[in-house]
Amino acid sequence: AQTVTQSQPEMSVQEAETVTLSCTYxxxxxxxxxxxxxxxxxxxxxxxxxxxxYKQQNATENRFSVNFQKAAKSFSLKISDSQLGDxxxxxxxxxxxxxxxxxxxxxxxxxxxxIP
Amino acid sequence: NAGVTQTPKFRVLKTGQSMTLLCAQxxxxxxxxxxxxxxGMGLRLIHYSVGEGTTAKGEVPDGYNVSxxxxxxxxxGLESAAPSQTSVYFCASRPGQGFSQPQxxxxxxxxxxx
Numbered sequence: 001a002q003t004v005t006q007s008q009p010e011m012s013v014q015e016a017e018t019v020t021l022s023c024t025y026x027x028x029x030x031x032x033x034x035x036x037x038x039x040x041x042x043x044x045x046x047x048x049x050x051x052x053x054y055k056q057q058n059a060t061e062n063r064f065s066v067n068f069q070k071a072a073k074s075f076s077l078k079i080s081d082s083q084l085g086d087x088x089x090x091x092x093x094x095x096x097x098x099x100x101x102x103x104x105x106x107x108x109x110x111x112x113x114x115i116p
Numbered sequence: 117n118a119g120v121t122q123t124p125k126f127r128v129l130k131t132g133q134s135m136t137l138l139c140a141q142x143x144x145x146x147x148x149x150x151x152x153x154x155x156g157m158g159l160r161l162i163h164y165s166v167g168e169g170t171t172a173k174g175e176v177p178d179g180y181n182v183s184x185x186x187x188x189x190x191x192x193g194l195e196s197a198a199p200s201q202t203s204v205y206f207c208a209s210r211p212g213q214g215f216s217q218p219q220x221x222x223x224x225x226x227x228x229x230x
Contacts, residue, residue: 037221103161
């Protein structure tokens with residue numbers, strides 16, 4: 001079974017500073033996708049960034065970037081120039097391909113608070 | 117753009133009652149998913165569907181049934197609600213098998229079982 005672990009239940013960061021959220025996963029698959037989702041108080045799940053396991057280059061989306069270490073099965077999210085709107089719950093997710101579809105596995109989340 | 121719409125947004129049930137949660141998507145997506153979100157547990161997959169007329173069990177399927185009679189709708193049913201099913205339920209959809217395609221989520225349904 002796939003497991004996704006987020007070891008930081010809560011984190012805080014000063015506005016304009018940089019913060020890194022950690023995620024590790026366990027799988028025997030060789031090809032898979034990893035995602036970070038953001039869930040603000042509005043409860044909506046919003047895709048932040050995604051990474052293909054076979055790509056060595058780390059994904060970047062504006063202020064968001066990942067540090068993907070495939071051998072270590074680590075997928076951390078770095079938020080640069082933190083903004084108040086970044087305050088949310090962040091979920092790391094793993095997707096594997098099945099013959100009859102794709103399954104997603106989510107971590108337990110990290111609650112991030114950006115302090116003005 | 118409506119995207120993924122969940123109905124209802126809130127509901128309170130008594131133990132033993134039944135109800136159906138509706139998920140509708142207007143993006144012509146093939147795959148649809150139902151998750152539950154509990155404090156400290158993250159999102160857990162209940163059931164999913166890879167196309168009209170097909171369903172499959174996820175991580176926590178017990179106590180739930182689903183149907184995908186129309187491509188745009190994915191229904192989640194509770195035949196006899198139990199307090200352990202108190203949770204926030206999320207529906208998601210994605211275009212298909214392509215690895216690069218993320219899920220699109222609805223806004224969730226908060227369900228309380230008394």
